[in-house]
Amino acid sequence: MIKLKENYDWVVAGDHPAALLSAALVAKLGLSVLIVDSKERPLRALLSMHSHEKPPQKSSQKSPEKAPSVYSDRVTSRLNEEPNFYLTLRSGLLNDSLKSLGITDAELAYQLKSGHLPQILTPEHRVQIKETSEALDHEFNREFGQKSELILGLLEAVRESSVEVLEYWRTFPERFTFALTAEAPESEERQRWPLKKKPKHLRKAQSFNQLCRQLLKQKFASKSSVRFWFKNGFGDGSTLKSKKFSGEKNASGELNVLLEGLFAGLFFPLTRSQAASRSRQLQGWTVFQSLHAVILAQSGSALVGGPGQLKKMLLDAAARFGAQVISEAACVGLVSTAGRLTHVKIEGFETPVSTRGFLSGTSLSEVKSEISFDQRRFWDRLKSPLTPVGWSFQIGIRVRSISLPPGMTSRMIWQQPDSPSLDLELISDPGNPDEMLLMLRTVVPYASQSLDPEFQRVTAARMFQKLRELLPFLESAVIGIEPEFRTEVHQSSSFQQSEPCHRWKDIAEIPAHLLIFGGKGVGCRTGIEGLFISSYESFPSLGSFGGFLAAIEASAWIAHRCGLPGPFAAAATMVAKSEHS
Numbered sequence: 361m362i363k364l365k366e367n368y369d370w371v372v373a374g375d376h377p378a379a380l381l382s383a384a385l386v387a388k389l390g391l392s393v394l395i396v397d398s399k400e401r402p403l404r405a406l407l408s409m410h411s412h413e414k415p416p417q418k419s420s421q422k423s424p425e426k427a428p429s430v431y432s433d434r435v436t437s438r439l440n441e442e443p444n445f446y447l448t449l450r451s452g453l454l455n456d457s458l459k460s461l462g463i464t465d466a467e468l469a470y471q472l473k474s475g476h477l478p479q480i481l482t483p484e485h486r487v488q489i490k491e492t493s494e495a496l497d498h499e500f501n502r503e504f505g506q507k508s509e510l511i512l513g514l515l516e517a518v519r520e521s522s523v524e525v526l527e528y529w530r531t532f533p534e535r536f537t538f539a540l541t542a543e544a545p546e547s548e549e550r551q552r553w554p555l556k557k558k559p560k561h562l563r564k565a566q567s568f569n570q571l572c573r574q575l576l577k578q579k580f581a582s583k584s585s586v587r588f589w590f591k592n593g594f595g596d597g598s599t600l601k602s603k604k605f606s607g608e609k610n611a612s613g614e615l616n617v618l619l620e621g622l623f624a625g626l627f628f629p630l631t632r633s634q635a636a637s638r639s640r641q642l643q644g645w646t647v648f649q650s651l652h653a654v655i656l657a658q659s660g661s662a663l664v665g666g667p668g669q670l671k672k673m674l675l676d677a678a679a680r681f682g683a684q685v686i687s688e689a690a691c692v693g694l695v696s697t698a699g700r701l702t703h704v705k706i707e708g709f710e711t712p713v714s715t716r717g718f719l720s721g722t723s724l725s726e727v728k729s730e731i732s733f734d735q736r737r738f739w740d741r742l743k744s745p746l747t748p749v750g751w752s753f754q755i756g757i758r759v760r761s762i763s764l765p766p767g768m769t770s771r772m773i774w775q776q777p778d779s780p781s782l783d784l785e786l787i788s789d790p791g792n793p794d795e796m797l798l799m800l801r802t803v804v805p806y807a808s809q810s811l812d813p814e815f816q817r818v819t820a821a822r823m824f825q826k827l828r829e830l831l832p833f834l835e836s837a838v839i840g841i842e843p844e845f846r847t848e849v850h851q852s853s854s855f856q857q858s859e860p861c862h863r864w865k866d867i868a869e870i871p872a873h874l875l876i877f878g879g880k881g882v883g884c885r886t887g888i889e890g891l892f893i894s895s896y897e898s899f900p901s902l903g904s905f906g907g908f909l910a911a912i913e914a915s916a917w918i919a920h921r922c923g924l925p926g927p928f929a930a931a932a933t934m935v936a937k938s939e940h941s
Contacts, residue, residue, distance in 0.1 A: 362686060364706070367714040368394045370918050371704050373691045376721025376873070377446070377667065378894040378907035380674035381454075383719075384461050385915045385927035387681035394713065395678060396706055397687040442667045442873055443785060443801070445476065445626070445771060447905040450491065450661035453529045454908055460928055461677040471669060476662035479772045480621040481830065484614055488769065489622070489657050493519035496658070504614075511615055514651065521575050522655045528571050532909065536916045537926030572648045619650050621775025625783050626660070627653055627903040649901075656905060662771070666787070694718060694731040694891065699738040701731075701890035717890045717918040719911065723872040723897050724882055731888070741887040746897050748806040748875040753862070755820050756842045757798045757827075761788075763837030764796065774826060782826055795839060800827060803876050811864060820845035876900075884910035892917070 369391035372383040380395070387393040448454040450472060458468060477489040485503050490496040497515045504511060663669045679685060686706065693705030695712065703712040720727050725745035733739055764786070774782040783801040800823045804810040824845075828835055843862065864870055877900040884892045892914035899906030915927040 364709060364713055365392065368392045369716050369922055371396065371713070371715045371718045374721030375671050376895055376907060377670050377674060378911040379719055379721030380671055380678060381457055381908060382894060382911035382915045383683050384674050384678040384681060386918055387678050387683040388461060389919055389924050389927065391918065391922055393678065393683035395683055395685045396689050396691050397685060443783065444662040444666045445660055445904065446670065447656045447660040447903055448529065450659055452526045452659040453532065456530060463673065463677065471663050473662040473664050476770050477660065478622065478625055478657065479769045480618050481772055481774045482614070482617045482621060483776050485618060487618055491658055493522060514615070517651050518654055522658065524575060525652060525655045526659060533912050533916060533926050533928045536913055537920070617775055617777055621773045621781055622653055622657060624775060624781035625773035626657055627901060691730065696731055696733045696738060696888050698734065699741055699889060701888055716921055717892065719892045719894060719914050721894055723875065723895055724886060724893050726872060727886065727891065727893060743882050743887045746877045746879065746882060749878045750803040750806050750876040751870050752801050752874045752876060753804045753819060754799060754801040755823060757800065758839040759796055759798055759834060760837040760839065761794055761796050763834055765831060774830065782823060806867060808867060811867060816862065817845045881906065884913045
């Protein structure tokens, strides 16, 4: 039987990759870490392509180290509900984080999937995001020919500012550690590391707005076409829908749609009603943020083993540094005393464990439902959860590999004006190279209407129709669709025509990792000292990158509370181990 300690420095719940990153970083500092791997797996079995059995309610997976396969056997399959794409995984902060955990360049290069940067499709153009600015320049030149001044400005701005933008996020942990040391109240323990003089470039934490102003001062920004991408970033709040950006020049409007597709696919997906509203579309996205999005997209990558492989890598790293893992369990209660988290109740264990900090890889609303207070007045300190703007509706289509046309990449995003995006992800089957799984994703409103069987059937039919337009000869090569929505199949089977594609009865049952949020987010702090979240709700405008930033920020907090430098600093971990064991 698993035995728990009476207290831990850091408790992490769920298997969101960002939460597991935090667990590994904190364990590397020598602090005691407990990972409670939730029973609800992010990969859940859905309908069979060749049978009409209901899917199991819970995964039969026994060990968190064995990630579910995309193809479980020849009859059933598991739909990968999480997109396999992570910003800054190829180059940037996430890449640096993995290396700091002892994952070598060779190991990471072996795991990264080639050719998975998104290809943006519009009614007029097709542009593949490239890893280097030179390759991206060549791609735009191939597609647009004689480029407009605005497009030329974008390419030059990307080429000249990509290093500074990625470096801005690379120094985030160091900046945040110094900010915590200077601003956070004295911890109960005496500080075991002295506050050294900050490096000159870190004496004042740089904001995202300041980064924009810094880039504007560079010499290359003297040209009007390039200055546009920085001066309009925060000076007048120009957005992608401004007249300056989508004016009369045809090339400007075409570039606008391309960037909308990039945002919708990687950062800020929109429902049909939102996309149809010109005033609300991409609200808050400035011109400079569009440049930032292109640079972050270049830094992203996917893993050969999918999201499960990233989780396995992080779980292995955390365990290697001494973290304790409880699989197939759940946190069933959080206790706050005097506005500070003190204990965590774990299913199957009678005695709660005490902890200095708790990080959840799920939504704030789920955390809020589990916490109890010794005094009611502290309830008001807890932040209000965000209301989702939508959720990711998806279908999986198994096709013959030979039917796929040339030029089709493993990640494509279809975007047309005033419409929601359609995300296409192509997943290979290692055991059967003759077949592939094509995932289609779009965003539907977070409302009871979206659970109506007829609404889901119509939505799935529209998605499939658009796919047929993009790939005209694909329908004859379809082996099966999961969940099945086609009327003729329903009529010839035991299914009722009103059968929903996804079987949730209430929108509250939709898994947290499928929810889509908008706005600035809630960050990592919940309002209760020692209680944090790292999920898509943290920083929605940064896409998958936002959750990792929240996890690093939370890791810096617990490191400071325990008298240690931040998660990437070279700390005296042996001292920490002896004093916190």
